[in-house]
Amino acid sequence: MGQRFSAWFMNPFCKSINNNVKNEKALLFDSMTQLRETLDRDLVICEIGARSGVNYKHYPPRSKLICVEPNQYSRSYLEENIRTTNPSLTLKDFVCGFAESMPGIDNECVDAVVCTLVLCCVKNQKEVLSEVLRILRPDGQFYFMEHVADQPGTFRRKMQNTFTPAWKLLTGNCHLNNNARAVLQDAGFKSVRTTDFTYRSMLWLIRPWMFGVATK
Numbered sequence: 188m189g190q191r192f193s194a195w196f197m198n199p200f201c202k203s204i205n206n207n208v209k210n211e212k213a214l215l216f217d218s219m220t221q222l223r224e225t226l227d228r229d230l231v232i233c234e235i236g237a238r239s240g241v242n243y244k245h246y247p248p249r250s251k252l253i254c255v256e257p258n259q260y261s262r263s264y265l266e267e268n269i270r271t272t273n274p275s276l277t278l279k280d281f282v283c284g285f286a287e288s289m290p291g292i293d294n295e296c297v298d299a300v301v302c303t304l305v306l307c308c309v310k311n312q313k314e315v316l317s318e319v320l321r322i323l324r325p326d327g328q329f330y331f332m333e334h335v336a337d338q339p340g341t342f343r344r345k346m347q348n349t350f351t352p353a354w355k356l357l358t359g360n361c362h363l364n365n366n367a368r369a370v371l372q373d374a375g376f377k378s379v380r381t382t383d384f385t386y387r388s389m390l391w392l393i394r395p396w397m398f399g400v401a402t403k
């Protein structure tokens with residue numbers, strides 16, 4: 188019941204957040220078109236923490252999708268969003284589970300992994316990124332966008348640290364002091380490119396964001 192309500196409630200919420208970062212999303216996914224052209228074939232894309240699927244309109248036509256999402260009730264919203272935003276996509280597989288362990292997905296079988304607003308709430312970022320590297324083909328790309336911790340020593344970072352325990356309880360494990368930037372740099376990618384930006388949120392604690400692409 189909780190998961191069903193959450194899937195229904197989060198669908199418009201995720202769309203609204205997504206609409207506020209549409210310019211940054213366009214920049215993020217620009218190089219996915221380039222990847223499609225370089226490989227000269229339809230892409231296989233794995234999206235982790237897909238929820239209702241807010242990124243599909245950015246994917247190259249005819250891409251094949253593997254969606255990993257612990258909330259089983261997200262699937263119908265996700266299929267609806269494929270139909271309405273990019274009907275040429277194929278949902279190859281919907282894996283109801285956590286990205287820390289994806290045994291159902293073979294080694295080096297996907298061209299790209301997408302992860303937006305998910306690393307802030309996973310149980311173990313290192314395990315997730317290790318699985319991302321396992322399933323990506325050599326030279327495959329990891330596309331990410333996250334709200335993140337402010338620089339160490341700033342007043343906002345201190346407040347993020349202070350309020351994270353309560354925020355986690357309210358939001359289902361979301362960390363205001365999300366340290367994904369450092370964890371990504373140490374994960375073992377060949378390169379990690381990030382761009383910082385400010386999300387125009389009323390919530391001052393979640394204004395620092397970043398997006399980027401890491402290459403295996």
Ligand SMILES: C[S@@+](CC[C@H](N)C(=O)[O-])C[C@H]1O[C@@H](n2cnc3c(N)ncnc32)[C@H](O)[C@@H]1O
Pocket residue numbers: 201202205235236237238239240241255256257258284285286287302303304305308309310
């Ligand atoms: C804030 S929502 C983001 C949804 C969507 N990616 C977006 O950009 O709007 C976070 C999603 O991550 C999922 N999630 C949480 N922990 C996860 C994990 N360990 N592995 C995969 N997905 C997870 C949640 O169920 C939820 O759908």
